[in-house]
Amino acid sequence: MTPHPGPESMRRLAAGSxxxxxxxxxxxxxxxxxxxxxxxxxxxxxxxxxxxxxxVFPTAAARESFLEALAEYRAEGRYLDLRPAALSDPAAFxxxxxxxxxxxxxxxxxxxxxxxxxxxxxxxxxxxxxxxAIRHRLNAGLRQIGGHIGYDVxxxxxxxxxxxxxxxxxxxxxxxxGIDPALVTCDRANVASRRVIEAAGGRYAGAAGRExxxxxxxxxx
Ligand SMILES: CC(C)(COP(=O)(O)OP(=O)(O)OC[C@H]1O[C@@H](n2cnc3c(N)ncnc32)[C@H](O)[C@@H]1OP(=O)(O)O)[C@@H](O)C(=O)NCCC(=O)NCCS
Numbered sequence: 001m002t003p004h005p006g007p008e009s010m011r012r013l014a015a016g017s018x019x020x021x022x023x024x025x026x027x028x029x030x031x032x033x034x035x036x037x038x039x040x041x042x043x044x045x046x047x048x049x050x051x052x053x054x055x056v057f058p059t060a061a062a063r064e065s066f067l068e069a070l071a072e073y074r075a076e077g078r079y080l081d082l083r084p085a086a087l088s089d090p091a092a093f094x095x096x097x098x099x100x101x102x103x104x105x106x107x108x109x110x111x112x113x114x115x116x117x118x119x120x121x122x123x124x125x126x127x128x129x130x131x132x133a134i135r136h137r138l139n140a141g142l143r144q145i146g147g148h149i150g151y152d153v154x155x156x157x158x159x160x161x162x163x164x165x166x167x168x169x170x171x172x173x174x175x176x177x178g179i180d181p182a183l184v185t186c187d188r189a190n191v192a193s194r195r196v197i198e199a200a201g202g203r204y205a206g207a208a209g210r211e212x213x214x215x216x217x218x219x220x221x
Contacts (some may be wrong), residue, residue: 002068013176019145033109043138044083050124050125050159051124051125051127052124053122053123053124053129053162053166053167054122054123054124055120055121055122055132055166055167055170056120056121056123057101057119057120057121058100058101058119058120059097059119059121059123060090060093060094060097060099061126062102062121062123062126062127062128063087063090063093064126065126065127065128066087066093066121066128067087067088068128069128069129069154069156070082070087070170071082071084072154072155072156073152073154073155075155075216076155078152078211083213099103100119101119103116103117103118103119104117104118104119104136105114111113113139113141113151115135115136115137115138115139115142115197116135116137117133117134117135117136118133118134118136118173118177119131119132119133120132120133120134120170120173122153122162122165122166122169128154128159129153129154129162129166130152130153130154130157130162130163130166131151131152132149132150132151132166132167132170132175133151134148134149134170134173134174134179134182135147135148135149136177136179138183142183143183143208144161144185144208144209144211145185145208145211146185147182147184147185147213148169148174148179148182148183148184149170149174149182149184149216150162151166151167151170151196153166158192159192163192163193163196164195164196164199167184167196167197167199167200167216168199168200171200171216171217171218171219172218175218175219175220178217180216180217180218180219181203181215181216181217181218182216182218183205183213183214183215183216184197184200184202184213184214184215184216185211185212185213185214186211186212186214187210187211187212188207188211189210192215194212197214197216198214201216201217202214202215202216203215
């Protein structure tokens with residue numbers, strides 16, 4: 001049998017039910033306050049969060065970051081044909097960006113060994129991370145080395161998944177150019193590049209000397 005509650009128990013029960021009533025009144029107020037505050041607390045971190053990397057056509061907005069990347073590339077012996085001093089001039093940089101973009105056009109004058117090429121930059125906001133070159137068709141040289149798609153990631157951004165994400169993001173561009181599958185090649189010692197190609201669905205398709213050939217489907221199947 002449950003004992004009848006004494007005065008002390010009654011006082012505790014009454015105090016308990018008052019606390020519950022007070023909580024019932026306060027909780028909706030707190031919840032409303034949280035709803036009012038949450039949008040503020042949600043926007044602040046997202047404004048500060050780094051932008052998601054994406055592919056863009058070469059853009060003068062990335063000039064400063066590109067020049068930093070260029071210094072990194074040059075330290076490992078790449079892009080020695082580009083002149084950082086000249087490109088640090090905003091007008092010269094903008095002209096060079098236009099030239100890069102114009103490479104995609106069939107009627108742009110180019111040496112006979114070159115084919116029309118779409119250049120894409122992998123950027124997070126205005127931060128340059130890497131680049132790809134999609135060659136619209138193959139010639140004898142590209143059939144041996146280079147293939148349809150060449151790429152690199154700036155040295156300070158390597159090993160973070162950008163190469164993998166960047167090549168996969170480029171495949172719809174290649175598909176729209178009528179390329180399927182894309183021939184992508186890498187030196188047999190270039191383990192990182194091979195992994196990037198295989199992650200994009202690349203199937204081994206033979207070798208030319210040290211260069212391994214892969215066929216990468218560009219359309220989702
Ligand atoms: C090849 C390159 C684009 C890879 O870019 P990245 O952003 O470093 O690649 P990821 O971070 O996506 O790594 C891809 C894979 O390679 C591996 N990897 C990265 N760097 C590596 C290294 N130095 N040695 C061995 N494996 C490496 C990663 O662990 C990852 O493997 P996983 O898929 O099993 O995890 C980059 O190293 C580069 O620009 N190299 C110089 C230019 C070049 O070689 N271009 C390709 C010409 S074919």
